[in-house]
Amino acid sequence: xxxxxxxxxxxxxxxxxxxxxxxxxxxxxxxxxxxxxxxxxxxxxxxxxxxxxxxxxxxxxxxxxxxxxxxxxxxxxxxxxxxxxxxxxxxxxxxxxxxxxxxxxxxxxxxxxxxxxxxxxxxxxxxxxxxxxxxxxxxxxxxxxxxxxxxxxxxxxxxxxxxxxxxxxxxxxxxxxxxxxxxxxxxxxxxxxxxxxxxxxxxxxxxxxxxxxxxxxxxxxxxxxxxxxxxxxxxxxxxxxxxxxxxxxxxxxxxxxxxxx
Amino acid sequence: xxxxxxxxxxxxxxxxxxxxxxxxxxxxxxxxxxxxxxxxxxxxxxxxxxxxxxxxxxxxxxxxxxxxxxxxxxxxxxxxxxxxxxxxxxxxxxxxxxxxxxxxxxxxxxxxxxxxxxxxxxxxxxxxxxxxxxxxxxxxxxxxxxxxxxxxxxxxxxxxxxxxxxxxxxxxxxxxxxxxxxxxxxxxxxxxxxxxxxxxxxxxxxxxxxxxxxxxxxxxxxxxxxxxxxxxxxxxxxxxxxxxxxxxxxxxxxxxxxxxxxxxxxxxxxxxxxxxxxxxxxxxxxxxxxxxxxxxxxxxxxxxxxxxxxxxxxxxxxxxxxxxxxxxxxxx
Numbered sequence: 001x002x003x004x005x006x007x008x009x010x011x012x013x014x015x016x017x018x019x020x021x022x023x024x025x026x027x028x029x030x031x032x033x034x035x036x037x038x039x040x041x042x043x044x045x046x047x048x049x050x051x052x053x054x055x056x057x058x059x060x061x062x063x064x065x066x067x068x069x070x071x072x073x074x075x076x077x078x079x080x081x082x083x084x085x086x087x088x089x090x091x092x093x094x095x096x097x098x099x100x101x102x103x104x105x106x107x108x109x110x111x112x113x114x115x116x117x118x119x120x121x122x123x124x125x126x127x128x129x130x131x132x133x134x135x136x137x138x139x140x141x142x143x144x145x146x147x148x149x150x151x152x153x154x155x156x157x158x159x160x161x162x163x164x165x166x167x168x169x170x171x172x173x174x175x176x177x178x179x180x181x182x183x184x185x186x187x188x189x190x191x192x193x194x195x196x197x198x199x200x201x202x203x204x205x206x207x208x209x210x211x212x213x214x215x216x217x218x219x220x221x222x223x224x225x226x227x228x229x230x231x232x233x234x235x236x237x238x239x240x241x242x243x244x245x246x247x248x249x250x251x252x253x254x255x256x257x258x259x260x261x
Numbered sequence: 262x263x264x265x266x267x268x269x270x271x272x273x274x275x276x277x278x279x280x281x282x283x284x285x286x287x288x289x290x291x292x293x294x295x296x297x298x299x300x301x302x303x304x305x306x307x308x309x310x311x312x313x314x315x316x317x318x319x320x321x322x323x324x325x326x327x328x329x330x331x332x333x334x335x336x337x338x339x340x341x342x343x344x345x346x347x348x349x350x351x352x353x354x355x356x357x358x359x360x361x362x363x364x365x366x367x368x369x370x371x372x373x374x375x376x377x378x379x380x381x382x383x384x385x386x387x388x389x390x391x392x393x394x395x396x397x398x399x400x401x402x403x404x405x406x407x408x409x410x411x412x413x414x415x416x417x418x419x420x421x422x423x424x425x426x427x428x429x430x431x432x433x434x435x436x437x438x439x440x441x442x443x444x445x446x447x448x449x450x451x452x453x454x455x456x457x458x459x460x461x462x463x464x465x466x467x468x469x470x471x472x473x474x475x476x477x478x479x480x481x482x483x484x485x486x487x488x489x490x491x492x493x494x495x496x497x498x499x500x501x502x503x504x505x506x507x508x509x510x511x512x513x514x515x516x517x518x519x520x521x522x523x524x525x526x527x528x529x530x531x532x533x534x535x536x537x538x539x540x541x542x543x544x545x546x547x548x549x550x551x552x553x554x555x556x557x558x559x560x561x562x563x564x565x566x567x568x569x570x571x572x573x574x575x576x577x578x579x580x581x582x583x584x585x586x587x588x589x590x591x592x593x
Contacts, residue, residue: 006366010364013363018349021352091347094341095343100336100365260308
């Protein structure tokens, strides 16, 4: 067990080193969520009465800021596994596979690094939100917010690593990831309250782990609970999602990398 | 116990048998080379030995551990330097080695001293804190090799260690490999399609072609067994090759004749006696010879005598593939 931790940390260390050296990427990845929060946040500011009808008293932008933070986490983490494909093509994977470390520690190291990076990106968006006037009832709430973002991203990085290990090409990877990412974001209360969604959409949204992460973060940021879902229920559902994804990803990764690339 | 041993190793993919009934052993401390053209099954064999591929049948043992049954023990005993450079470009040389050390469970308190030692050996101490992206091809290869031997494996696998490097750099890499071998007394298993490389480095060579081992021996013995001299003839007209060979094989002192298109290679024990007969026959039968030479046998000739074709056959195709891969990388 301690060896899995040590080995995962080795991979984690390598992934973070690589991330740190690609600084331009950090900013580029912030552009899209920044546009979301500034453009959509202001475009839809007229929907304030709708938001207020379900119990929020702030501006629309305050309602959707948690959604954009989660958007950042979703996309940073679901894209994050792509370097698995590079690693397999350019030999790093074979180097790791012929060393004594276990296969699952490679997957776990990658996932932990991706989720930390996703959380860093999300925290930068949180900073932008604060800068454009979104307020916080209590600054201490930032701790549970970051914690659930890390947890949630760990689950999503599992999806990414799994798809990357299975896909043999970039094209397949991006095809599957784009197919998954946007719908998972849209089918959640990230931009619109759950109560105002048509029944069938609300039902689908309730099966989506993104929903519970958004609800959790929104309650932490605005103090308003939504749709009768308590933060503990949200936390529980997200935790189960993460445990399942990490387990599944380790299993699938181990199985796939043992096949010739 | 042998460092490396295979027994009737077979690896089949969907429609090809890449490794076909391969059996050989490598003694401890030996430098053993697989020599063959691309697609001969060298890299596939190496991937089985390094636990990356499972054999279809047969057995492969590293220091007595079966690659299929105890892959973890095998991994603890090997270092593997791949054909393509696998160092992380954006990390520094030293960071790459730290990563390698951790992957191979080198005790924390030894990591620094081990890295200093190999950096010294491959003469990269001064560049160690610069990102690998600034390194030349030869320096990257040295770093790759350093990573493979950092944990002092019992067996070091080198897959085409000098492919794509210029000739001076190649010679330099050979020196490093010899130095490593002397210093750490490790068994080295390498694959190559360069004759000179096999000749320079290896104690013994296995010639592999079409997934099968054709012969295993020391480079010197192989050359000796060829006969004392080699006559290489290039004809003007391929249609005359058959007729010419039929005649040449009947000449006394001719040990073996191989042909490849207009090129005929004749292995003889006494060239000075055979040459006049060849000239006589060609002029009386109207066979035009474009060139003819009499030389000492080289490993090239050994290869031809066992496989019937030159090792460079696949080289052009191979280079195109490499170029393609390189372009792909540059574009991304």
